[in-house]
Amino acid sequence: MPEKPKTPDPVDIPAALTTGTLTWSEKKFPSAVYPAHLKDNSTQSRRLEALDLVKSINEQSKSQLYHQADLGTKSSALGGVSVQPHLLDGERTQRRIFYIRGKGCTWARANGGGCLMCGHVSGMDTQDCVSMADYIEGFREAFFSYDYSDTKVVAIYNGGSLLSSSEIPTAVRHELLQTVASNEDVEMVIFESLPELVTRKSIASVREAVGNKRLQIGVGFESVNDDIRLFCVNKRNTLSDYINAFTVMREFEVEALAYCLMKPVFLDEQTAIDDCVRSVKFAFEHGVKSVSIEPVSVQDNTTVARLNEANLYRSPWTWSLFEVIRQTHFLGDVRAGGFELYPPPREYVHNCPNCDEKCYQALREYNATGKTSHFDDIDCNCKLAWRRELEDRHQDDLVDRILSQLHSVAETPDQSHGSGHQVLFRDHIDANDLALLIDATDRWDQFLDKVFVTPTAENMSADILEQISLEDTEHYLDVKIQLSRCLRTVESAALKQKFEDMCGRIRKATLHHISTTLPQLVDNSRSVKEFEQKDDRKHIDSLMLEHKQLESEFIRQQSEIKSQIARLIKEVRRNFY
Ligand code: SF4
Numbered sequence: 001m002p003e004k005p006k007t008p009d010p011v012d013i014p015a016a017l018t019t020g021t022l023t024w025s026e027k028k029f030p031s032a033v034y035p036a037h038l039k040d041n042s043t044q045s046r047r048l049e050a051l052d053l054v055k056s057i058n059e060q061s062k063s064q065l066y067h068q069a070d071l072g073t074k075s076s077a078l079g080g081v082s083v084q085p086h087l088l089d090g091e092r093t094q095r096r097i098f099y100i101r102g103k104g105c106t107w108a109r110a111n112g113g114g115c116l117m118c119g120h121v122s123g124m125d126t127q128d129c130v131s132m133a134d135y136i137e138g139f140r141e142a143f144f145s146y147d148y149s150d151t152k153v154v155a156i157y158n159g160g161s162l163l164s165s166s167e168i169p170t171a172v173r174h175e176l177l178q179t180v181a182s183n184e185d186v187e188m189v190i191f192e193s194l195p196e197l198v199t200r201k202s203i204a205s206v207r208e209a210v211g212n213k214r215l216q217i218g219v220g221f222e223s224v225n226d227d228i229r230l231f232c233v234n235k236r237n238t239l240s241d242y243i244n245a246f247t248v249m250r251e252f253e254v255e256a257l258a259y260c261l262m263k264p265v266f267l268d269e270q271t272a273i274d275d276c277v278r279s280v281k282f283a284f285e286h287g288v289k290s291v292s293i294e295p296v297s298v299q300d301n302t303t304v305a306r307l308n309e310a311n312l313y314r315s316p317w318t319w320s321l322f323e324v325i326r327q328t329h330f331l332g333d334v335r336a337g338g339f340e341l342y343p344p345p346r347e348y349v350h351n352c353p354n355c356d357e358k359c360y361q362a363l364r365e366y367n368a369t370g371k372t373s374h375f376d377d378i379d380c381n382c383k384l385a386w387r388r389e390l391e392d393r394h395q396d397d398l399v400d401r402i403l404s405q406l407h408s409v410a411e412t413p414d415q416s417h418g419s420g421h422q423v424l425f426r427d428h429i430d431a432n433d434l435a436l437l438i439d440a441t442d443r444w445d446q447f448l449d450k451v452f453v454t455p456t457a458e459n460m461s462a463d464i465l466e467q468i469s470l471e472d473t474e475h476y477l478d479v480k481i482q483l484s485r486c487l488r489t490v491e492s493a494a495l496k497q498k499f500e501d502m503c504g505r506i507r508k509a510t511l512h513h514i515s516t517t518l519p520q521l522v523d524n525s526r527s528v529k530e531f532e533q534k535d536d537r538k539h540i541d542s543l544m545l546e547h548k549q550l551e552s553e554f555i556r557q558q559s560e561i562k563s564q565i566a567r568l569i570k571e572v573r574r575n576f577y
């Protein structure tokens with residue numbers, strides 16, 4: 001068996017990134033300003049602790065990836081071929097994509113390296129079984145089997161950097177590029193690279209291989225925000241690395257393509273939208289020719305998959321992707337990416353099963369025409385759930401959140417390897433059913449708001465208490481019915497039980513509140529009134545003390561009930577959307 005490719009040395013983290021002195025980036029690149037709520041107040045030791053944890057969880061996931069890659073050892077040079085619509089200078093054409101099984105991304109193989117969402121290495125030739133001749137012959141055979149009269153763009157993706165000779169031998173790279181460049185119909189060649197491998201020497205060499213053809217090199221820019229790129233993606237590149245790469249490309253008339261990641265882990269939906277929009281703007285401001293927005297998918301055996309299993313991560317909503325495109329498409333060539341992954345992910349950007357196919361078709365149309373009007377005619381009840389998620393902003397510090405989420409992942413067994421790639425989505429529920437459940441819980445919540453007004457003896461007779469109790473029962477039954485309706489398409493008995501238990505716990509709490517705490521409070525107020533009339537200070541004082549305790553219990557219960565109701569909906573959405 002040939003030796004495994006050598007694992008590169010650990011990559012140092014630039015000091016400015018570990019200390020959290022964000023002014024470093026801000027000073028150098030004034031447009032890289034940070035949203036106020038992402039300003040980091042944590043100490044350097046806390047940041048290093050978070051980075052260590054990111055690295056350690058990611059190393060565990062990577063060992064599974066390598067295990068899977070080794071199991072799937074094959075000598076084929078190609079992992080697959082696909083075709084996508086492509087808009088080239090406003091003209092509709094196609095992009096044919098060849099997935100080459102390289103030796104695995106240089107960054108993924110580095111000690112502590114590898115992006116948190118990336119499972120590409122599991123489809124690569126990590127056992128070094130593919131020879132130079134296999135690569136060249138395999139590629140040529142596939143390339144020449146297609147007609148390119150309506151395909152002006154060819155992409156060669158190797159699950160890493162084509163510019164890395166440890167991933168693809170230099171002679172092979174040269175041969176592949178020359179093969180594509182020899183076709184008269186093809187106008188543009190695209191491949192990908194880490195920014196640090198974009199040097200004058202490497203770019204001069206690929207420029208020579210493709211001759212006069214247009215060449216575009218995609219780099220994973222991910223985010224304009226240093227902390228998001230570092231903690232939420234596990235990339236150690238600084239903004240300077242990207243600016244340098246873009247500058248070198250310009251010198252050789254190579255077009256820069258920036259991949260901007262949408263919704264890396266640990267971010268809420270709205271922050272993810274805002275960050276992606278800022279990243280796209282920054283890329284265009286710094287000379288990038290095209291941007292591909294990459295909504296994060298869930299590939300098996302990745303840190304993202306582990307967070308997803310722990311219900312701490314959901315791929316972005318397609319509504320969010322529409323939003324980012326709407327806010328950026330007029331800045332330049334903006335594509336919707338994220339579907340050309342190898343191996344295929346188990347979860348992509350999605351809304352709900354009722355509108356997913358329409359949305360994907362609209363994205364294909366957008367990629368082919370550049371017109372966002374394709375998004376305008378789509379509507380679905382799940383938009384309500386998306387809007388609520390946008391309002392659900394994280395309030396805690398990013399570093400604290402990372403530590404807490406990863407500690408919780410570290411304590412749960414790793415189930416992220418799944419059973420293959422057949423499962424695209426988990427159990428799902430109908431969007432209409434979810435909307436009805438949300439309405440029912442809203443009605444219960446609003447009714448309880450009325451009950452939660454601190455009662456006095458005057459406004460609470462026994463009849464009113466009975467009426468409140470009856471109404472509470474009705475609202476509980478209404479929610480219970482809507483919940484059962486929602487769960488009818490769910491197969492997992494454990495999940496069904498979990499939500500029925502949650503609903504039961506809310507009811508138990510409201511019942512106790514209405515039948516015990518509330519009458520006690522009413523009785524107590526009544527007694528206080530009686531003693532006030534008798535001017536009995538001694539009894540009034542002791543009753544007032546009791547009253548205060550009852551009131552604080554009343555307030556504690558109401559906030560607990562309200563948060564349980566909110567949690568029920570949040571958990572339903574997390575599990576099924
Ligand atoms: S996303 Fe790109 S750079 Fe990151 S590990 Fe995967 S192949 Fe490497």
Ligand SMILES: [Zn+2]
Pocket residue numbers: 351352353354355356380381382383431
């Ligand atoms: Zn929908």
